[in-house]
Amino acid sequence: INLLAEEMRNTASSKDMALLYQTIVTMNNPVLSKTNRDFLISLLGNTKHNDRLNADFPKEIKFYHKTGSTSDSSSDAGFFEIGDHHALILVGLQNFRDFSSLKTIGGVIANYFYPQ
Numbered sequence: 772i773n774l775l776a777e778e779m780r781n782t783a784s785s786k787d788m789a790l791l792y793q794t795i796v797t798m799n800n801p802v803l804s805k806t807n808r809d810f811l812i813s814l815l816g817n818t819k820h821n822d823r824l825n826a827d828f829p830k831e832i833k834f835y836h837k838t839g840s841t842s843d844s845s846s847d848a849g850f851f852e853i854g855d856h857h858a859l860i861l862v863g864l865q866n867f868r869d870f871s872s873l874k875t876i877g878g879v880i881a882n883y884f885y886p887q
Contacts, residue, residue, distance in 0.1 A: 783864075788846075788848040792849065792860045795815075796850055796858045796860070818834075821834075823874060824836065824847040824848075825847075825877050826878065827875075827877060828877065828878065829885045832881055834850075836850070836861075844864070845863075845869070845870060846864045847863045847873055848860075848862040861877060
């Protein structure tokens with residue numbers, strides 16, 4: 772089992788991550804109860820590494836996300852709310868450790884919805 776786990780490690784695509792966050796945001800999930808979903812969202816809202824997609828977000832945007840890093844790649848994926856009923860899901864996966872491009876992309880998108 773450990774060999775399979777090692778082979779599957781860090782194999783999620785951008786599409787996989789977007790689907791995961793869509794499932795969390797929309798509550799279309801037969802596995803998570805509302806209590807567990809709310810707990811998961813609170814964990815995502817307390818991510819300590821805020822130097823990637825949300826590095827240049829305006830202060831009023833709360834980003835719920837999870838970062839990841841290996842020796843040769845970096846990632847950040849999550850969502851922020853737009854109004855009362857919509858969320859925007861952002862996924863940044865890279866094959867290099869260039870956090871500045873994730874920061875730039877996130878800042879452009881966030882400032883489109885929340886101009887400063």
